Amino acid sequence: MEKAGWDGFEIGAMLRSFDGAIQDIATTLPEDRAYSQANSFTASVADWRINKPLFNKDYCIDCQFCWIYCPDMSIISRDKKMVGIDFDHCKGCGICVEVCPTNPKSLLMFPEQKDEDEALAQWPQKEKKEKEAGVE
């Protein structure tokens, strides 16, 4: 290839997030979007994780705290219901587990290699509130 001179480079660079036109992106859910190769949605950060969150929908009350506080858009919520976790983009920070208000928590951290069915089988039981000392 011929060597580019000082003015031979393209000025500026533009990356398109989608293939083709999307009319109203704010109301188009990810599954209906045509992500382009340049969109980081097509990449994965799954190898960052040491622990992964697992979701037990038996205890979930759909409060959506995990959805709003997830820094990586990895909590999938559809029709006001928590559906699951996007393991391509989850970095395993554990915020969702910390903010989960149910008892027992409906999200818990497990080692990355843990089998999901096995984890669900050994999910902890409801914790009883400890009575304050000195109160009858």
Place this chain on the structure above:
Amino acid sequence: MSEIKKIKNLKEFSTSADRFEGANLLCPGCAHSIIVREVLNATNDDLILSASTGCLEVCTAVYPYTSWDASWIHIGFENGSTAVAGAEAMYKALKTKGRLKQPDRVPKFVAFGGDGATYDIGFQWISGCFERGHNMMYVCLDNEVYANTGGQRSSSTPIGSSATTSPAGRVSYGEKQNKKDMLAIMAAHGAPYVAQVAPNKWKDMVAKIQKGFAAEGPVYINAMSACTTEWKFAPEDTIAISDLATDSLVFPLYEIINGSELNITYRPKNIVPVRDYLGAQGRFKHLFTKQYEYLLDEWQTRVDAKWVQLQRREEARV
């Protein structure tokens, strides 16, 4: 005019389609993307965004990827604000000339910058944008340190914090200057809306962002962004640390309308001692030694004085 998106509760909010994508390279547990999501999801309108150099910029535009599903530009460290202001000026010019292709779609102009780009390097540019009165929003992601380049102090770094250019040790307790009161400075520009927000109070934050979008003129939002790497706490504690910051009144949540009318938007039921907030972070751990213990009381006095001042300003309506 475009309609304001109705967000009554979190369930309703969760039907929003994110315009900020995963697999960006922000640290696990980074509050930046929580703030960005809450800002972008507060509206359904088109967005024209920019970012100044900082964590948010370097982590969301790593060649060949972009994490933004909206028009987004990055130019330099200092001119995130002017990049958006220029786009806004062009939008206005095309509108007056009647050359807009879709005149019924009113975009929102938002610039993001870290505290380094806002408090130090981009200060003159932001001040210029506010003086000219562009119809835009500037969001400062305030993590009180130059986190992207390795934790140097910025003029937002609070007293006693250990940063790489103001390290704590035998002879120094770390940063010596107090934080700039950026909100007061921006309010003094006569901006129609200036507010401090925190990601853990999402409802307060979304309400403020929507007020900001509805206001005519430049809007400044100071968003507290807990930094797991530089504040030195575990990634899963981001929301817990943010709760401590708002409940200890180190980051009081308030808004200033038209440069004068101050409203406190969040009053914690139980005010947490500042000591608890400082103790939860590694950057303040030297304050809990005998040598520097006196700084803890100074901290508490300073925070209390600020809270009293805010309440008095709210009452006085000036």
